[in-house]
Amino acid sequence: MNSNNPYNPTLVALDTPDLKHALSLAKRLANKVGGMKIGLEFFNANGPQGVKQIVDLGMPVFFDLKLSDIPNTVAAGIRSLLPLEAFIINIHILGGRQMMQAAVAAINEAEGLGYARPMLIGVTIVTSMEDADMQELGINRTASEQVIHLAKLAQDCGLDGVVCSSHEIAAIKAACGTEFKTIVPGIRPKGTSADDQKRVMTPTEAIKQGADYLVIGRPITQADSPEDMADDIWQSVRYADL
Ligand code: C5P
Secondary structure (H helix, E strand, O other), X not given: OOOXXXXXXXXXXXXXXXXXXXXXXXXHHOOOOOEEEEEHHHHHHHHHXXXXXXXXXXXXXXEEEEEOOOHHXXXXXXXXXXXXXXXXXXXXXXXXXXXXXHHHHXXXXXXXXXXXXXXXXXXXOOOOOOHHHHHHOOOOOOHHHHHHHHHHHHHHOOOOEEEOXXXXXXXXXXXXXXXXXXXXXXXXXXOOOOOOOOOOEOHHHHHHXXXXXXXXXXXXXXXXXXXXXXXXXXXXXXXXXX
16 A cells, blocks of 8 residues: 555445445445445346446446356356446456466456456455365365465466455465455454454554455444444554555
8 A cells, every 4th residue: 555645445345135225335435435345145136237326326346256167158257247347356266277367368358348447356265264175175285375376376367466364465465476466355443343254354454464455344334334434444544554
């Protein structure tokens, strides 16, 4: 984060199937966060038309759809998303090199079609999985080792960064360089409930570790005043690197 040109790194997770509720939250938070994150829960209930209504509010939108399929299908899926003008689109790195390269090629078509190029971000190992899950899947590494391995592979295939746990930011930046983006869920401001997140970090700590974007849902959306919570978070991270 460049303190001379501070930007708001919070992407608020609009985890609801209810379009009206999502629109109302998005409008209330529009000037208090850096963007919105929309996942399968919202997308499956409201489709591209619903997403368009959020995008039309003018905030950057992260489509957390975690695409994974054969290369041709993922590339075609990304092409279909381009008109919605997402700021970030993500895919599973475990889809492999050919799938990632096909996805990069599809993303790179955006500008020729008159759209801003979204960032293409890779999902490493979802944070709900642990070392035992790696063993069960036949992967002979710890979850952390596998995350670094996958981040390097994603970078080699031309992805712009990864979604990762706050505890993996430093190792990923060391392995892939500071320009490789880290998008970090599991963030909890001091004094808020961890909910079902296991290894949490405060917004300030995560930014100090080098996080580029913070994905924050319930601490903001379920606060008594979502606006005040979003404001507090912005103030706490604004000069965190000074
Ligand atoms: O409410 P909370 O702040 O826990 O929401 C975090 C958001 O980030 C949710 O939308 C969740 O699906 C997403 N996410 C996550 N952990 C990952 C990947 C995505 O919590 N590893």
